[in-house]
Amino acid sequence: AQSVTQLDSQVPVFEEAPVELRCNYSSSVSVYLFWYVQYPNQGLQLLLKYLSGSTLVKGINGFEAEFNKSQTSFHLRKPSVHISDTAEYFCAVSEKRGTALIFGKGTTLSVSS
Amino acid sequence: NAGVTQTPKFQVLKTGQSMTLQCAQDMNHNSMYWYRQDPGMGLRLIYYSASEGTTDKGEVPNGYNVSRLNKREFSLRLESAAPSQTSVYFCASTSGVGGYNEQFFGPGTRLTVL
Numbered sequence: 664a665q666s667v668t669q670l671d672s673q674v675p676v677f678e679e680a681p682v683e684l685r686c687n688y689s690s691s692v693s694v695y696l697f698w699y700v701q702y703p704n705q706g707l708q709l710l711l712k713y714l715s716g717s718t719l720v721k722g723i724n725g726f727e728a729e730f731n732k733s734q735t736s737f738h739l740r741k742p743s744v745h746i747s748d749t750a751e752y753f754c755a756v757s758e759k760r761g762t763a764l765i766f767g768k769g770t771t772l773s774v775s776s
Numbered sequence: 777n778a779g780v781t782q783t784p785k786f787q788v789l790k791t792g793q794s795m796t797l798q799c800a801q802d803m804n805h806n807s808m809y810w811y812r813q814d815p816g817m818g819l820r821l822i823y824y825s826a827s828e829g830t831t832d833k834g835e836v837p838n839g840y841n842v843s844r845l846n847k848r849e850f851s852l853r854l855e856s857a858a859p860s861q862t863s864v865y866f867c868a869s870t871s872g873v874g875g876y877n878e879q880f881f882g883p884g885t886r887l888t889v890l
Contacts, residue, residue, distance in 0.1 A: 672816070695876045706780070706866055706881035707819075714876050753818060757875030763809065763834060764879060768818040 665690040667756050669767035676774055678746055684739040684770045686754035696737040697755040697764065698728055707753065713737060724748070749774045777802050780882035782867050788888045789857045797852040797885050799867030807870045808850035809879065810834075810842060812863040819866065825850055857889045 670685040688694065695714050699707040711722025718730040728739045737754060754767040783798045801808065806827045811819040811834075821834030825844040839861060841853045850869075854861060865885045870877040 667818075669818075697878075699881075706883045707868075707879075708881070709878045712876075712878065759875055763821050763824055764819075764875075766811075766818040766820075768816055 665694065665756050665758060665765045667754050667765055667767035669752075669754055669770050671770050672768065673771045673773065676744055676772070678774055678776050679743045681742050682740065682744050682748075682772065684752050684754075684772065686737045686739065686767060688735050688737065688754070688756045690735075690756060690758065693759045694756045695759060696728075696730060697757075698722065698726070698737070698739050699753045699755060699766075701751045701753065701769075703750070710739070710752070744772070744774045746774050746776060748772060779803065780867055780869055780880050782865075782882035782885050784885060785883065786886050788890065789854075790890050791858060793857050794853070794855050795857065795887075796854075797865055797867075797887075798849070799851065799882060800849045801867075801869040801880070802848065803869060803871070803880065804847070805869035805871050805880070806847070807872065807877075808844065809868040809870075810840075810850070810852045811866045811868065812836065812861075813866060813884075814863050822852065822865075854887075857887075859889045861887065862889045863887060 668687045697712045698710040701707045713730045721727045755764040780801045809824040810822040823842040825831045828847045867882040868879040870879045
């Protein structure tokens with residue numbers, strides 16, 4: 664069975680600092696990996712996804728993530744955060760033959776000035 | 777395009793009452809999903825519909841029923857609401873059945889059961 668572990672429930676950072684949100688997954692088969700963002704009182708929207716090919720994936724709003732198969736990780740990074748990046752971030756996985764996403768419990772990113 | 781719409785946005789129920797959450801998408805997507813979001817739990821899949829006419833249970837289906845009314849609409853029904861069903865409910869849709877497709881989410885329904 665698949666599972667997703669987001670290693671930090673809350674990450675406070677100052678504006679313009681770099682940030683990394685950590686995600687590990689477990690699965691016995693090949694998977695697709697996703698990061699979604701949820702701004703306050705809104706639904707989720709896709710930040711980026713890894714399907715195949717290059718292990719470094721670039722997404723919207725300057726975020727990127729690196730797929731590491733040997734460590735079963737898919738960490739999200741941004742070199743310089745803005746106040747507007749304050750949100751909850753979810754890592755998710757799906758099996759290549761499956762239809763449903765399995766989500767991690769989320770990481771709350773709080774950016775302050 | 778409105779994307780994925782959900783009604784109502786907020787609802788308060790008493791224990792034992794019933795209600796139906798409505799979801800519609802205008803993107804001609806085949807697959808639709810219902811999730812619940814609870815603090816510290818992430819999103820958990822309640823039911824999904826891979827295509828019109830089919831529905832399948834997800835991780836937490838107990839206490840819920842669904843209907844895929846047509847390709848656009850996927851409703852979630854609580855027959856006898858319980859306080860444990862207090863949550864934020866999200867509907868999502870995606871174009872195909874492959875796991876690689878982006879899911880598009882609605883704005884959510886915030887349900888409180890007293």
